[in-house]
Amino acid sequence: MNELVMALGWLGIYAPMALGAVASAIGCAIAGQASIGAMTETDGGYGRFVGISAFPSTFVIYGIVIMFTLNREVTPENSPGLFGVGILAGIAMLYCGIWQGRACASAINAAKEKPEIFGLALAPAAIIEGFGVFAFVFALVISGGISG
Amino acid sequence: MSDRDAYTALVCSLPNSERLFIAKKPPLSRLRLDSRLKALTVADAEVLARLEHVLSWNEYAVDITDAVALKRVRDALKVIRQPALRKIVHERMEMRTAMSALRLRRDGLAPPAGAFGFGRWARHIPAHWAESCFGLGAALPWLKEAQRLIESDDPLALERHLLDTSYLMLKRHAARHQFDFEAVAIYVLIWNIFDRWAQSDASAAARRFEFLAHAAMAQLGDIRFEGEPA
Numbered sequence: 001m002n003e004l005v006m007a008l009g010w011l012g013i014y015a016p017m018a019l020g021a022v023a024s025a026i027g028c029a030i031a032g033q034a035s036i037g038a039m040t041e042t043d044g045g046y047g048r049f050v051g052i053s054a055f056p057s058t059f060v061i062y063g064i065v066i067m068f069t070l071n072r073e074v075t076p077e078n079s080p081g082l083f084g085v086g087i088l089a090g091i092a093m094l095y096c097g098i099w100q101g102r103a104c105a106s107a108i109n110a111a112k113e114k115p116e117i118f119g120l121a122l123a124p125a126a127i128i129e130g131f132g133v134f135a136f137v138f139a140l141v142i143s144g145g146i147s148g
Numbered sequence: 149m150s151d152r153d154a155y156t157a158l159v160c161s162l163p164n165s166e167r168l169f170i171a172k173k174p175p176l177s178r179l180r181l182d183s184r185l186k187a188l189t190v191a192d193a194e195v196l197a198r199l200e201h202v203l204s205w206n207e208y209a210v211d212i213t214d215a216v217a218l219k220r221v222r223d224a225l226k227v228i229r230q231p232a233l234r235k236i237v238h239e240r241m242e243m244r245t246a247m248s249a250l251r252l253r254r255d256g257l258a259p260p261a262g263a264f265g266f267g268r269w270a271r272h273i274p275a276h277w278a279e280s281c282f283g284l285g286a287a288l289p290w291l292k293e294a295q296r297l298i299e300s301d302d303p304l305a306l307e308r309h310l311l312d313t314s315y316l317m318l319k320r321h322a323a324r325h326q327f328d329f330e331a332v333a334i335y336v337l338i339w340n341i342f343d344r345w346a347q348s349d350a351s352a353a354a355r356r357f358e359f360l361a362h363a364a365m366a367q368l369g370d371i372r373f374e375g376e377p378a
């Protein structure tokens with residue numbers, strides 16, 4: 001039983017990093033495809049499109065930081081805490097990354113014909129980033145209470 | 149990535165559908181549209197072809213019978229599995245059914261026996277043949293204006309009204325689909341409406357040209373050529 005509990009602890013440590021990487025990969029792929037499509041339709045502003053499509057890459061960075069914060073000697077006592085914080089933070093990163101990719105794709109699609117709305121079109125993606133930051137910061141705060 | 153993001157690049161490579169109607173020249177030719185649509189999978193391309201085969205007037209011969217047209221719709225619905233696209237087919241065919249009934253009634257024909265056309269109102273329309281808008285004024289709000297235009301014999305305005313109504317129906321469905329196959333299919337259908345819109349302008353221009361040509365020819369009798377006896 002202890003082995004299973006400790007395995008969950010390790011899962012919790014690595015989950016934010018793995019799920020953050022998946023989130024960034026999917027989010028960047030969605031937004032990246034949108035930027036490629038927009039480039040075929042427009043005559044300029046390519047750099048901005050590529051820049052937006054890299055927005056979701058932050059989630060893997062948050063995941064790495066959470067992973068290092070949670071990284072400690074895994075014991076049966078602290079494994080449930082590591083698992084709970086790590087998995088839930090990872091899921092939050094995953095959803096934020098995917099949906100931020102979609103929000104970026106929409107922004108690119110709208111801004112390709114109306115460059116003047118470029119900044120405003122990024123507002124939904126920025127708000128999603130804010131939710132990701134909440135999950136990140138409070139994962140760091142709450143991990144301080146886990147023993148070890 | 150899921151199906152909802154399947155055609156992100158394709159959708160972003162198309163000009164905004166609203167631009168189709170305000171641009172002075174077409175922002176996207178059919179040739180270029182077809183070139184972009186090569187990104188579709190074989191299965192999706194087949195569904196789109198069926199959809200256009202059913203909904204585009206260009207795909208119908210002038211002498212096509214009701215039975216053949218209805219069979220074409222039913223065959224297409226066996227292939228079209230996407231709920232939004234099926235709904236679009238139903239809505240458009242119901243629209244055509246109501247318009248066809250209005251034209252028959254204008255020509256003084258008796259109500260068809262049994263079901264007429266396609267969709268929810270196939271039995272309702274013959275049963276309410278004498279009523280204004282077949283009693284469907286509330287269910288089909290666009291029908292009242294269509295009835296007025298058909299009675300005032302204004303085919304161009306009627307065509308515009310029907311294109312407007314079809315466009316608004318498609319935009320309503322488009323709001324729920326952004327980067328998936330349905331979004332691409334709806335875009336193509338809107339492009340087809342734009343195409344017919346542009347063609348209706350060409351038809352109006354042709355009619356105007358014919359009128360002016362007739363007027364000019366009518367005055368030919370007054371022209372006296374040099375050396376011609378008075």
